[in-house]
Amino acid sequence: MTDNPSFILRGINDVVFEQRPIPEISDDEVLVEVKKTGICGSDVHYMVAGRIGQFIVEKPMVLGHESSGIIAKVGPAVKDLKVGDRVAMEPGATCRKCDACKSGRYQLCPDIIFAATPPYDGTLARYYRIPADITYKLPDHLTLEDGAMMEPLSVAIHAVANVADFHANRSIVVFGAGPVGLLCMAVAKALGASRVVAVDIVQNRLDFAKNFAATDVYLPPPMEKDELRIRYSERNAKKLMTDLGIEERGPKGIDLVIDASGAEVSIQTGVLVAKIGGTFVQLGMGSPEVTLPITTMLTKELIWKSSFRYGPGDYPLAIALVSQGKIDLKPLVTHRYSFDQAVEAFQTTRQGKSTDGKGVIKAIISGPDVSPNAL
Numbered sequence: 401m402t403d404n405p406s407f408i409l410r411g412i413n414d415v416v417f418e419q420r421p422i423p424e425i426s427d428d429e430v431l432v433e434v435k436k437t438g439i440c441g442s443d444v445h446y447m448v449a450g451r452i453g454q455f456i457v458e459k460p461m462v463l464g465h466e467s468s469g470i471i472a473k474v475g476p477a478v479k480d481l482k483v484g485d486r487v488a489m490e491p492g493a494t495c496r497k498c499d500a501c502k503s504g505r506y507q508l509c510p511d512i513i514f515a516a517t518p519p520y521d522g523t524l525a526r527y528y529r530i531p532a533d534i535t536y537k538l539p540d541h542l543t544l545e546d547g548a549m550m551e552p553l554s555v556a557i558h559a560v561a562n563v564a565d566f567h568a569n570r571s572i573v574v575f576g577a578g579p580v581g582l583l584c585m586a587v588a589k590a591l592g593a594s595r596v597v598a599v600d601i602v603q604n605r606l607d608f609a610k611n612f613a614a615t616d617v618y619l620p621p622p623m624e625k626d627e628l629r630i631r632y633s634e635r636n637a638k639k640l641m642t643d644l645g646i647e648e649r650g651p652k653g654i655d656l657v658i659d660a661s662g663a664e665v666s667i668q669t670g671v672l673v674a675k676i677g678g679t680f681v682q683l684g685m686g687s688p689e690v691t692l693p694i695t696t697m698l699t700k701e702l703i704w705k706s707s708f709r710y711g712p713g714d715y716p717l718a719i720a721l722v723s724q725g726k727i728d729l730k731p732l733v734t735h736r737y738s739f740d741q742a743v744e745a746f747q748t749t750r751q752g753k754s755t756d757g758k759g760v761i762k763a764i765i766s767g768p769d770v771s772p773n774a775l
């Protein structure tokens with residue numbers, strides 16, 4: 401335990417490898433030697449824009465938050481973990497005292513210390529300190545890559561299983577077939593969905609979704625010149641419903657729509673596609689403001705919900721579903737990089753494909769001195 405190389409964002413498009421002190425842990429924390437970290441859209445966004453909403457990078461920050469690793473040290477009050485355990489790390493430490501924490505929605509804690517959300521450092525370093533109770537031992541048959549993927553899977557579990565309270569024999573449409581959208585489809589399928597419809601503007605992604613978890617796919621038509629977005633969305637919703645035999649109510653209606661794209665026309669189309677009395681969950685972060693057909697939403701008593709990160713029970717359910725073989729995370733990992741190649745990993749994620757033209761779903765960066773091929 402001698403050094404702590406870290407991948408640090410100093411400013412817009414300004415990243416550097418630097419040594420940081422090895423973190424000191426408190427009694428109820430563990431020190432994890434980070435082995436695998438998935439790159440998320442938010443990490444890339446901080447790199448290219450220096451901010452997400454009100455979160456602004458004002459001082460150098462270690463990137464990365466989708467991680468797994470091996471425990472290097474445990475605090476004296478830690479009971480259930482030991483040195484050498486392979487773990488998934490839930491990257492948000494909360495205060496446990498505020499109203500949100502005490503009411504079981506700790507993702508809304510005002511004092512959350514979330515990895516790689518300014519001003520807090522992330523996990524792309526050799527070591528990361530974390531409270532033991534949000535560090536989960538991985539079953540032996542799961543890989544450390546699976547462990548890193550528990551983070552985006554927990555985002556999907558929170559939206560589908562927790563916020564939307566999805567049940568067996570219900571139908572779902574997911575807008576956006578990126579990693580989180582695909583995982584929402586996988587969660588719905590694992591929970592016994594009757595129908596899982598994937599919507600995306602990229603045919604390759606739909607092909608992937610069809611093989612992965614979707615029962616049906618839909619490619620929206622292009623927008624016409626000078627067409628108002630809301631008019632386009634009405635046309636798009638009508639076509640989607642006709643093409644796939646979806647009705648406004650009854651068993652052929654859509655019980656749940658999840659927007660995992662953040663695009664205004666997807667959100668608009670989604671609220672129009674949801675059945676009368678159905679549920680819509682906003683999950684994707686994109687357009688900060690959108691126009692909504694509010695009267696239509698009212699008259700069909702659409703239930704509008706929003707889903708942010710993950711809360712109590714989401715990580716454990718993610719691990720259970722993968723452990724039981726109900727969700728396979730392996731097809732999602734398309735690119736693997738060593739720690740030294742972190743810049744390349746970010747470029748690939750940003751461009752959506754590597755220089756060889758291969759489309760990226762999830763790129764994983766290994767910890768310092770860990771081979772990208774060691775899963």
Ligand SMILES: [Zn+2]
Binds near residue numbers: 441465466552
């Ligand atoms: Zn993420």
Ligand SMILES: [Zn+2]
Binds near residue numbers: 500501512
């Ligand atoms: Zn709190």
